[in-house]
Amino acid sequence: MLTMTILVKNEIDIIEKNIRFHAKKGVDSFVVMDNNSTDGTREKLEELKKEFEITIIDEKGTYNQAKWMTKLTHIARKKYNPTWLIPNDADEFWISQNNLKDSLPKKGAVLTVDRFNFLLYEGLTSWDKSEYRVENPVFYRKNTQLGSEKISIILTKISPKVIIKPKGLLWIRGGNHKALHLFNIRDYFKHYDKIKRFNKIRVFHFPIRSFEQFKKNIENRKKLLQKGAKMGPHYKRWVKLLNEGRLEEEFYNNLVFKKDEMKVLEKYGIITKEKALDVLFNLN
Numbered sequence: 001m002l003t004m005t006i007l008v009k010n011e012i013d014i015i016e017k018n019i020r021f022h023a024k025k026g027v028d029s030f031v032v033m034d035n036n037s038t039d040g041t042r043e044k045l046e047e048l049k050k051e052f053e054i055t056i057i058d059e060k061g062t063y064n065q066a067k068w069m070t071k072l073t074h075i076a077r078k079k080y081n082p083t084w085l086i087p088n089d090a091d092e093f094w095i096s097q098n099n100l101k102d103s104l105p106k107k108g109a110v111l112t113v114d115r116f117n118f119l120l121y122e123g124l125t126s127w128d129k130s131e132y133r134v135e136n137p138v139f140y141r142k143n144t145q146l147g148s149e150k151i152s153i154i155l156t157k158i159s160p161k162v163i164i165k166p167k168g169l170l171w172i173r174g175g176n177h178k179a180l181h182l183f184n185i186r187d188y189f190k191h192y193d194k195i196k197r198f199n200k201i202r203v204f205h206f207p208i209r210s211f212e213q214f215k216k217n218i219e220n221r222k223k224l225l226q227k228g229a230k231m232g233p234h235y236k237r238w239v240k241l242l243n244e245g246r247l248e249e250e251f252y253n254n255l256v257f258k259k260d261e262m263k264v265l266e267k268y269g270i271i272t273k274e275k276a277l278d279v280l281f282n283l284n
Helices: 015-025 043-048 067-080 144-147 210-226 234-241 247-256 257-267
Strands: 002-008 029-034 054-058 084-089 092-096 110-113 115-117 131-134 160-162 171-172 180-181 201-203 271-273
Touching: 002 015, 002 067, 002 210, 015 084, 015 092, 029 067, 043 054, 043 131, 054 067, 054 092, 067 084, 084 092, 092 234, 110 131, 110 201, 115 131, 160 171, 160 180, 210 234, 210 247, 257 271
Parallel strands: 002 029, 002 084, 029 054, 115 201
Antiparallel strands: 084 160, 092 201, 110 160, 131 271, 171 180
């Protein structure tokens, strides 16, 4: 049994594709927590529940990813007793050459897998048709991420993700990047780069899919920051641009790439071509 947990808030543009994709790839059941969605996400989950094994949890509280994802794991274990569990985000798609379950080992407690950002670029008609992802990320200092108007956060290095065995889990770190597990405690205290990767599975990440989706995300981040939530410097920078009325300028200047920029990035190995998501498994 393979179960996937997902925490969602206003993900109407992607949640159905995410559920259908992973069900096709071998996920048997889903435990999805909805945090006050207002865009139809909650209603869409009810529709999908008629086709797939989905348990829906309503959470009205202030966003707390680590706490809630850990809670979802315990719910999933109690209801489905899966061998492995994937703590997922709505904008992430887990890719394997074969069925996901067939790719998972019998032994182990926590598997760490690499994650790759996909790009938006001129001429692209839909985010899921993107054929380019970051292969060799650009390093930006944290202070640069906050203050510079010349960087593109999509090109930066991003943290890996984990697949876990629910039995023995103690805690999932915010962002689902690490898990403290009774049988894998040592790795929890290592830096990401020193943890051995499980290479049979990768995560394709689509964090920015349209200006409308991007703006709604940053508006929500603004509310969370006002409540004292901790976030990366790039989110603080985007909230600042939102307040200044410059978020759309940021989107088209630094997050949607021009054709000549794509050629340069590909030439120097920063990005690489990959099969588009809609082609990869013939979902359309």
